[in-house]
Amino acid sequence: MLTAGPKGTNDILPGEIEKWHYLEEVIREICRQYGYSEIRTPVFEHTELFLRGVGDTTDVVEKEMYTFIDKGKRSISLRPEQTASVVRSYVEHKIYAQPQPTKVYYLGPMFRYANVQAGRYRQFHQFGVEVLGSYDPVVDAEVITMAMEFYHRIGLHGMELHINSVGCKECRPVHRQRLLEFLNPKEKKLCHLCRSRLAKNPMRILDCKEEQCQELSRGAPATADCLCEKCASHFAMVRKYLDDVGIQYNVNDRLVRGLDYYTNTAFEIMVSDIGAQSSIGGGGRYDGLIEEVGGPPTPGIGYALGLERIIAAMERQGLEFAKDRTFDVFVAALGEKAREQAFKLVLDFRRAGLVAEMDLMGRSLKAQMKFADRFNSGFTLILGDEELAKGVIVVRNMAAGEQTEIPLGGILDYLTKQKRRNSST
């Protein structure tokens, strides 16, 4: 249909875009302070990157990718997330040869072919950060802290931070083995999905929402109990750092992130009031990913949040983030001569840094006044034949309902002074 965008996409219109600008400002500011530089990567990549980088058994890759064959017969996919792209770029440009760690952030659209519901779209936007090149648990703590700090800055409340450690490639198989020993005897009672998970990725069973499966997996060996010494102390340090700065968290040994590449620290932030999709961000460490994509063995950790969900949560919590459109000055002109003068005046005002507007609809004076009022114009200037003849202009202070005449030549000076006075009080 010609007059409807594709399913799961959204136009961000005037009135709405201001919210995005606000969030983007907060994001850029916090990233500057934390020492993250922006990275921009293409919105599409070779499909293979996501197969390797996200994992070919994940839902995201298995059933949600926008994949197509381009005219050069290459398989291309729109990015379902950006970590894989960042890692690819890191390897491609040999950024590991520079002083480490590499700290980058990104902000942009992602694409997943999933059915639409509250807080889920086919094109959605993520802000994310990645730190590449350091194993140090202080980095894990920094990333988590930064995420929480961001939520606080925009005024969000009621977040829950869940953290877990899923171990490294040494201790993961140990956990897997213990888990299989625990679950295999119960196989017949698991839901059919979990039965297939048993072979592919038994850890996911812990994450199953089926009551029956939850019941069955109660008492299952937790990842935290199977961690090797190194991973255990890493996780302990991450928690210690978080404790030190007073960040509250839940150690949730059922938290298993959906993407295959996570190792050690995994975390997720939820907020209850945006419908069934309560996750407003998540991330974790991925110490094997860079190697997987063809780089040198390099650790990494990242985090991403969904802007649509952030906005939904903010709206639900009644938070303010957008100022309404207002004019410093509106020029109401009557007659062609006055309009020509108004056109010049508005240019002068704008050059002086004022938000200035004039009538663009050929409206009556009354209607122009009404329009100026609608947009909370600070001053409305009235210019007609009488004023032109006298070389003056009427300046009306809209809030006070008072007006005076000012010589035309002095009007810019008058307005800039008024503006300065207002902003200093």
Add this chain to the structure above:
RNA sequence: GUGGCUGUAGUCAAGCGGUUAAGACACAGGAUUGUGGCUCCUGCAUGCGUGGGUUCAAAUCCCAUCAGCCACCCCA
């Protein structure tokens, strides 16, 4: 991929087989000559998501399709 609900102007909607498709808000114009916010008046869907079908007659019934909302799976 699966299931439920919905689809009438910019927005919220009434209408539930039969003359010109309520109402409210918004928007636009006006209430004596050049002045906003309140009030009052006027205007604003040849059209009821789209395409078929049933019928003398459909926004109203049926089918398909598209979209929205919600939920499952999964995730942001």
